[in-house]
Amino acid sequence: MSAITERRERERAHRHQLIITAARELAEAEGWEAVTTRRLAERVEYSQPVLYSHFNGKDAIVSAVAIDGFSELAAHLRRARLAAPEPGQTLRAVCRAYLEFATERPALYQAMFVLPTDLKFASAQTPPPLRAAFDEFVSCFRPDNDRRELFAEFTWSALHGMAVLSDSGRIPPDGQEERLDFLVTQIAGTPRG
Amino acid sequence: MSAITERRERERAHRHQLIITAARELAEAEGWEAVTTRRLAERVEYSQPVLYSHFNGKDAIVSAVAIDGFSELAAHLRRARLAAPEPGQTLRAVCRAYLEFATERPALYQAMFVLPTDLKFASAQTPPPLRAAFDEFVSCFRPDNDRRELFAEFTWSALHGMAVLSDSGRIPPDGQEERLDFLVTQIAGTPRG
DNA sequence: CAGGATGTCTAGCGTTGCTAGGATGTCGCC
DNA sequence: GGCGACATCCTAGCAACGCTAGACATCCTG
Numbered sequence: 001m002s003a004i005t006e007r008r009e010r011e012r013a014h015r016h017q018l019i020i021t022a023a024r025e026l027a028e029a030e031g032w033e034a035v036t037t038r039r040l041a042e043r044v045e046y047s048q049p050v051l052y053s054h055f056n057g058k059d060a061i062v063s064a065v066a067i068d069g070f071s072e073l074a075a076h077l078r079r080a081r082l083a084a085p086e087p088g089q090t091l092r093a094v095c096r097a098y099l100e101f102a103t104e105r106p107a108l109y110q111a112m113f114v115l116p117t118d119l120k121f122a123s124a125q126t127p128p129p130l131r132a133a134f135d136e137f138v139s140c141f142r143p144d145n146d147r148r149e150l151f152a153e154f155t156w157s158a159l160h161g162m163a164v165l166s167d168s169g170r171i172p173p174d175g176q177e178e179r180l181d182f183l184v185t186q187i188a189g190t191p192r193g
Numbered sequence: 194m195s196a197i198t199e200r201r202e203r204e205r206a207h208r209h210q211l212i213i214t215a216a217r218e219l220a221e222a223e224g225w226e227a228v229t230t231r232r233l234a235e236r237v238e239y240s241q242p243v244l245y246s247h248f249n250g251k252d253a254i255v256s257a258v259a260i261d262g263f264s265e266l267a268a269h270l271r272r273a274r275l276a277a278p279e280p281g282q283t284l285r286a287v288c289r290a291y292l293e294f295a296t297e298r299p300a301l302y303q304a305m306f307v308l309p310t311d312l313k314f315a316s317a318q319t320p321p322p323l324r325a326a327f328d329e330f331v332s333c334f335r336p337d338n339d340r341r342e343l344f345a346e347f348t349w350s351a352l353h354g355m356a357v358l359s360d361s362g363r364i365p366p367d368g369q370e371e372r373l374d375f376l377v378t379q380i381a382g383t384p385r386g
Numbered sequence: 387c388a389g390g391a392t393g394t395c396t397a398g399c400g401t402t403g404c405t406a407g408g409a410t411g412t413c414g415c416c
Numbered sequence: 417g418g419c420g421a422c423a424t425c426c427t428a429g430c431a432a433c434g435c436t437a438g439a440c441a442t443c444c445t446g
Contacts (some may be wrong), residue, residue, distance in 0.1 A: 008423095037403060047426050049405075058403065113363070114307065116226075121363040153364050154355075154375050158347070161354030170306070170314040171346050182347050186379045201392090230434060240395050242436075251434065 016054050018044050024065045027107040032062070032115060056118070063118045066111040070129035073112070076101050077136035091140040092184045095159055099176060102163035109167075113160060151187065158183050209247050211237050217258045220300040225255070225308060249311070256311045259304040263322035266305070269294050270329035284333040285377045288352055292369060295356035302360075306353060344380065351376050 022043045026035050037058060041048045055061045080097035084090040102109045111117075119127060137152035145151065162180070166173045215236045219228050230251060234241045248254045273290035277283040295302045304310075312320060330345035338344065355372055358364045 036401080038401085048403090049427095050425070052404070053424085113358075113361075121361070150368070150371055150375060153368060154351070154372050157354035157358055157364065157372065158351040159354065160358055161350035161352065162347075164357070165306075165350055165353055168306075168314070171350065175343070175346060178343060179347050179350065182343060189382065229432080231432085241434090242396095243394070245435070246393085 019051060019054055019061065020064045020068060023061050024108060027111065028105065032107060032110060059116060059118050062111050062115050066117055066119065067127050067129055069108045069112045070127060070133050073101055074129055074132040074136060077133060081136055081139060091188065094136060094140050095155065095180055095184060098159045099163055099180060106167055114164065155187065212244060212247055212254065213257045213261060216254050217301060220304065221298065225300060225303060252309060252311050255304050255308050258301065259310055259312065260320050260322055262301045262305045263320060263326050266294055267322055267325040267329060270326060274329060274332060284381065287329060287333050288348065288373055288377060291352050292356055292373060299360055307357065348380065
């Protein structure tokens with residue numbers, strides 16, 4: 001492979017990421033309904049069809065944003081977990097970090113969990129970043145707990161429900177801290193929790 | 194008011210409901226992305242503009258379906274609660290009924306909780322059926338529990354998270370019963386739960 | 387029976403996601 | 417260096433979307 005085609009592939013990869021970040025910024029600024037292929041193309045200063053030379057369609061772009069989001073979420077949770085003052089506080093710290101993430105980046109969170117997406121979950125093709133984020137929850141529980149996965153699934157589900165119902169105003173958003181406290185004390189009171 | 198205009202209003206109300214049920218059936222059969230104003234108009238055997246003489250727009254139709262759904266959900270939960278064999282089993286029965294509802298009517302559930310909607314929640318204009326459904330959860334806890342609302346909000350959040358993550362395949366759907374059991378035993382172990 | 391209000395439809399606007407086909411530019415080969 | 421082959425990109429357009437203006441028909445009222 002010549003150096004020229006190498007440069008081209010570099011540029012192409014760069015543009016690939018440019019599209020993803022542009023979509024994300026646009027969504028975070030004006031919501032996903034404002035992210036149209038035309039506006040996105042204009043933003044990256046190319047015509048519409050180049051988007052389709054990088055992605056199979058709009059859904060694929062959203063999925064790419066979501067995968068980036070999973071990486072960030074995993075890192076965010078990991079940071080919170082390691083920064084927890086004492087072992088008994090890790091679960092609370094990670095849960096709080098999760099809700100923080102959801103409320104501070106609502107559009108990104110939507111791409112990851114609400115919008116229709118091409119991603120395959122709970123299968124062999126599960127994106128590693130998603131698995132990494134999930135494992136942060138698993139790590140909150142003691143290794144000798146043979147139901148760690150169940151604990152993590154449940155915790156995640158509860159947090160997701162709280163995040164999305166609160167974001168859409170279906171439960172009062174200001175009660176979030178109280179509900180978080182409830183969740184953590186419930187689970188902490190469990191053997192090997 | 195003349196008898197004629199009365200008949201007209203009756204017919205109009207009938208058609209109003211016809212639109213709602215048609216939208217719901219179409220969504221349940223082929224998903225909400227298949228519910229377009231054109232197909233809906235064709236289905237009720239009127240032209241498109243009549244839809245707009247009944248509703249402010251497509252979102253308003255979805256909202257109307259959602260409100261019907263809340264009524265059904267409230268009735269469904271109520272039935273389960275009253276049919277519970279003993280007081281200690283009511284929470285489990287209601288939670289199971291909730292998950293049943295979500296998995297058996299996924300499109301209806303989406304209209305109620307996922308799709309963009311005109312509805313105002315947690316405010317004075319909260320639709321009574323939604324409040325009724327929520328109250329079914331509250332009724333699962335003892336009246337002397339001064340944190341019943343919190344308990345109910347949390348339970349609902351957890352169930353919603355489980356329902357939606359399972360439906361989208363983000364957590365394994367076959368672990369649902371186990372997670373339900375986990376939720377119920379966690380909360381039941383609480384004082385005045 | 388005429389006049390006006392009511393109800394409904396045809397037709398079309400602007401926007402959406404997506405794609406075909408031509409124009410432009412770049413590369414490797416003789 | 418010139419030329420065919422190839423890759424890249426854009427203009428233009430398609431079908432379908434939500435929604436609406438304005439014409440047509442229909443029916444009640446005076």
